[in-house]
Amino acid sequence: MHNSKCEIVGKLVFKNFYFGNERRWQWKKSLISKAMGFYGNLNGSMVITGESGSGKSNACKVIIDQLFKSGCTVSILDPHGEYLGIADGIHAEVYDAARSGINIFDLDGVGEKERSSELASMFRRIFRLGEVQSYVLYRCLLYTYRNCAENGSSPTIKTLLYTISRFKLHASGQEAHILEALEKRLSLIDSGPFSRSISFGKLLSENSIILLSGLHTIEAQKVYMEGFLRKVYNSMQSLNGRKLRIFIDEAGKIADSPLPGRLAAEGRKYGIGLISVSQRAKALDKDVNSNAALLISFYQREPEELNYLASYIAGGTEMGRYAEVKKAIRGLRRGYAIVMDYSEPEPVIVRFSEAKEGKGSLSFSMLSLSTEGISEDELLNKLSSDGFEKDAISGCVKKLEDEGRLMHFDVAAKRFCGRWYISSPRNSPEHDISVHIMHLRLKELGVRSRVYNSAYGPDIIAYLDGIKHALEYETGTKDAKQLTEMLSKRSKHYGRIIVVANEKAFAKYASIGYCLRTFCDYISDPLKDSKCETKDIIMQHAE
Numbered sequence: 001m002h003n004s005k006c007e008i009v010g011k012l013v014f015k016n017f018y019f020g021n022e023r024r025w026q027w028k029k030s031l032i033s034k035a036m037g038f039y040g041n042l043n044g045s046m047v048i049t050g051e052s053g054s055g056k057s058n059a060c061k062v063i064i065d066q067l068f069k070s071g072c073t074v075s076i077l078d079p080h081g082e083y084l085g086i087a088d089g090i091h092a093e094v095y096d097a098a099r100s101g102i103n104i105f106d107l108d109g110v111g112e113k114e115r116s117s118e119l120a121s122m123f124r125r126i127f128r129l130g131e132v133q134s135y136v137l138y139r140c141l142l143y144t145y146r147n148c149a150e151n152g153s154s155p156t157i158k159t160l161l162y163t164i165s166r167f168k169l170h171a172s173g174q175e176a177h178i179l180e181a182l183e184k185r186l187s188l189i190d191s192g193p194f195s196r197s198i199s200f201g202k203l204l205s206e207n208s209i210i211l212l213s214g215l216h217t218i219e220a221q222k223v224y225m226e227g228f229l230r231k232v233y234n235s236m237q238s239l240n241g242r243k244l245r246i247f248i249d250e251a252g253k254i255a256d257s258p259l260p261g262r263l264a265a266e267g268r269k270y271g272i273g274l275i276s277v278s279q280r281a282k283a284l285d286k287d288v289n290s291n292a293a294l295l296i297s298f299y300q301r302e303p304e305e306l307n308y309l310a311s312y313i314a315g316g317t318e319m320g321r322y323a324e325v326k327k328a329i330r331g332l333r334r335g336y337a338i339v340m341d342y343s344e345p346e347p348v349i350v351r352f353s354e355a356k357e358g359k360g361s362l363s364f365s366m367l368s369l370s371t372e373g374i375s376e377d378e379l380l381n382k383l384s385s386d387g388f389e390k391d392a393i394s395g396c397v398k399k400l401e402d403e404g405r406l407m408h409f410d411v412a413a414k415r416f417c418g419r420w421y422i423s424s425p426r427n428s429p430e431h432d433i434s435v436h437i438m439h440l441r442l443k444e445l446g447v448r449s450r451v452y453n454s455a456y457g458p459d460i461i462a463y464l465d466g467i468k469h470a471l472e473y474e475t476g477t478k479d480a481k482q483l484t485e486m487l488s489k490r491s492k493h494y495g496r497i498i499v500v501a502n503e504k505a506f507a508k509y510a511s512i513g514y515c516l517r518t519f520c521d522y523i524s525d526p527l528k529d530s531k532c533e534t535k536d537i538i539m540q541h542a543e
Contacts, residue, residue, distance in 0.1 A: 474501045
């Protein structure tokens with residue numbers, strides 16, 4: 001990627017014609033290609049626009065490479081994983097937005113009333129709420145903040161939804177309908193990413209790529225993007241002059257938010273530049289466009305957008321200037337763009353070479369492969385087949401474990417014996433890896449099952465002999481009474497219940513009155529007909 005470049009191949013010039021005394025603006029080709037650098041625009045924002053397939057993403061990679069070499073820190077909001085190939089080239093850490101959260105409820109130095117008002121305004125835009133709905137939501141938000149402050153806890157999307165459910169109990173008529181509508185809409189973002197925050201100071205101190213594709217709704221992506229920009233805005237003064245560039249791909253998703261415009265207008269004095277990438281520049285906030293040090297326009301044919309760009313770049317219609325710019329935009333080939341640099345008097349046509357991409361991010365690949373649990377040998381084989389070196393893999397494992405982002409558990413059961421890795425377990429590494437292995441073993445035997453692993457249900461639900469089974473793995477953290485109470489509730493919904501425990505917990509739960517097996521014994525034969533003097537019928541061999 002480090003050989004990626006951008007060359008000036010044409011320039012808008014004012015030419016004299018001797019026949020007919022006609023004077024007009026025309027494009028003049030450069031006989032000798034001149035490299036164009038973006039180093040002079042380190043303290044400014046950019047807008048990159050053009051139709052799908054015109055070369056925007058490739059141009060972004062070329063620009064990111066130049067900014068990286070010039071000493072800028074780059075953060076990329078990536079909706080589709082288009083920038084993974086350049087991660088190692090710019091030494092970027094890759095974060096999955098579905099697991100690396102932005103708690104949008106953090107006060108970040110503002111008061112409860114102000115933050116409640118900001119959030120109500122954001123939700124109003126994203127979910128298209130009316131005035132009455134927004135006011136009801138504001139009341140719910142303010143109550144949530146005050147209630148959490150009394151309890152010494154921080155608000156989350158779950159606590160807000162709980163507040164709305166409580167308000168519904170005492171509401172009637174129209175307000176009850178409003179609360180129910182709010183509950184349905186906000187449930188679209190009821191997930192971990194909006195209830196916990198990654199270390200934002202660490203994120204802004206290194207090159208980073210934040211993948212938004214794990215957030216499966218447009219509303220969730222919009223909320224995440226706004227939450228991220230708000231935290232950047234509130235952190236501006238603490239950056240100490242560090243040169244930070246924030247790339248927002250598909251910036252049109254948050255075009256109605258005031259945050260991009262405020263960042264573009266105020267971020268420059270703190271060394272922050274906003275690079276907005278969109279198919280339609282006209283749809284962006286006017287402050288984003290007016291504060292851009294560079295406007296890079298690729299091919300465009302949509303009439304309204306074409307007229308807007310031509311007028312914006314030409315800055316006038318005298319002597320055919322507007323017509324020449326419009327004609328040039330409509331005739332651009334893939335990889336070619338018109339660049340309006342506000343430090344230069346006239347626009348130029350540039351050609352972006354193909355950005356050279358690497359294998360991607362080793363750390364992200366490792367964390368993605370170990371989401372549910374993976375054996376050390378399988379992890380090494382998969383990463384090696386993707387082109388990563390063995391020494392680099394070992395070094396990355398140590399780094400991620402030191403950071404607490406990757407954990408391991410040593411499995412003793414035959415067939416699955418050895419070290420297993422897992423990233424971001426819901427419970428302990430032992431619990432989640434063991435549950436995953438139990439699920440794999442059932443799949444080997446052709447038993448239909450799925451991992452549930454939630455406080456609201458069993459670790460595994462399996463279907464055998466026409467009976468719905470609940471499988472629980474226990475590490476010994478619960479006492480026997482707690483476990484018995486939980487299993488009693490399960491027995492109302494499941495035909496058979498089996499508890500699998502590690503060797504230490506097995507003795508602790510010997511008297512629970514439910515079918516109990518050690519992990520190694522269960523993995524050896526999950527379908528074994530073991531005698532159990534309980535009210536439950538245990539699993540039988542599949543016929």
